[in-house]
Amino acid sequence: MNVIELNNLTKMYGKARGITEVSFHVEEGEIFGFIGPNGAGKSTTIRLLLSLIYPTSGSATIFGKDVVKHAPEIKKEIGYLPSEVFYYDNMKVIDLLKYSASFYKKDCAKKIKELAEMMELDLTRKIDDLSLGNKKKVGIVQGLLHEPKLIILDEPTSGLDPLMQQRFFELLENENQKGATILFSSHILSEVQRLCDRVAIIKEGKIVQVEKIRTLKENNYKKFKIETVSKVPDELFSRLPGVNQLEVKGKTISFIFRGNINHIMQKIAGIEIANLWVEEPDLEEIFMHFYQREA
Numbered sequence: 528m529n530v531i532e533l534n535n536l537t538k539m540y541g542k543a544r545g546i547t548e549v550s551f552h553v554e555e556g557e558i559f560g561f562i563g564p565n566g567a568g569k570s571t572t573i574r575l576l577l578s579l580i581y582p583t584s585g586s587a588t589i590f591g592k593d594v595v596k597h598a599p600e601i602k603k604e605i606g607y608l609p610s611e612v613f614y615y616d617n618m619k620v621i622d623l624l625k626y627s628a629s630f631y632k633k634d635c636a637k638k639i640k641e642l643a644e645m646m647e648l649d650l651t652r653k654i655d656d657l658s659l660g661n662k663k664k665v666g667i668v669q670g671l672l673h674e675p676k677l678i679i680l681d682e683p684t685s686g687l688d689p690l691m692q693q694r695f696f697e698l699l700e701n702e703n704q705k706g707a708t709i710l711f712s713s714h715i716l717s718e719v720q721r722l723c724d725r726v727a728i729i730k731e732g733k734i735v736q737v738e739k740i741r742t743l744k745e746n747n748y749k750k751f752k753i754e755t756v757s758k759v760p761d762e763l764f765s766r767l768p769g770v771n772q773l774e775v776k777g778k779t780i781s782f783i784f785r786g787n788i789n790h791i792m793q794k795i796a797g798i799e800i801a802n803l804w805v806e807e808p809d810l811e812e813i814f815m816h817f818y819q820r821e822a
């Protein structure tokens with residue numbers, strides 16, 4: 528079953544582009560990454576899904592229900608962590624969380640305690656006295672305390688130190704194993720790579736690609752670094768189809784390749800090499816390829 532489905536979802540802010548004809552789906556039990564640079568349209572897409580803003584055209588469903596028509600009932604099953612959190616600073620953390628929990632028809636006390644312990648959040652402190660990272664933790668507990676079936680995270684790790692990021696990912700993996708579906712928006716590729724099953728790449732309001740992380744990483748691309756004994760002409764590899772991000776520095780040639788690897792090997796066989804590395808590129812390098820190709 529698809530937990531989220533977007534069909535040609537478009538949002539214009541007056542004449543300015545928000546997102547254009549965005550379509551993708553998220554299956555039940557997936558951790559789905561949503562990546563793109565600042566201004567690409569991630570927050571706009573998420574706000575549309577939560578019915579905080581309304582589409583100009585197109586539609587979206589969550590749990591098979593139209594997000595505009597059924598917003599109140601859908602929202603009960605969603606945990607949302609916005610990119611920036613704002614609070615009434617005078618409250619104690621526990622009071623804010625109890626207040627948040629009061630919107631749901633279940634006892635969330637045990638879950639609040641469990642999440643706070645995992646994230647090392649002191650529930651007795653005043654929000655006013657918390658660091659940015661600790662305020663973020665409050666947002667995390669607030670978003671997850673009702674054990675939602677769908678968790679939507681908009682750039683969730685900003686402000687968390689690396690140890691807490693790690694803890695947070697473990698927490699998300701836990702919730703995912705218990706059955707929660709997760710939509711994770713980020714511009715940090717390494718975290719998407721670490722956590723997600725599939726990813727949609729958005730650029731200037733349009734989806735560039737939807738792909739399995741594994742496919743992106745392993746199947747299609749190879750990263751070559753070749754050290755030659757004597758300098759070879761720059762054109763040797765630049766004319767080969769599938770060669771991207773070619774860099775020639777003296778006798779060192781590096782590039783990302785997509786295609787039949789034998790074509791590269793035949794070229795290499797014709798020159799004298801001192802050393803050769805063939806590696807899996809990381810997502811950042813693959814991502815660069817998409818952006819350059821589409822530019």
Ligand SMILES: Nc1ncnc2c1ncn2[C@@H]1O[C@H](COP(=O)(O)OP(=O)(O)OP(=O)(O)O)[C@@H](O)[C@H]1O
Nearest residue numbers: 540543544545563564565566567568569570571572
């Ligand atoms: N309220 C608004 N009024 C006008 N334009 C807006 C508004 N909100 C967003 N936009 C524009 O819509 C586009 C998409 O922005 P959006 O915030 O969705 O991107 P994003 O990928 O979430 O980036 P960021 O990480 O910077 O928030 C941008 O060009 C942005 O300037």
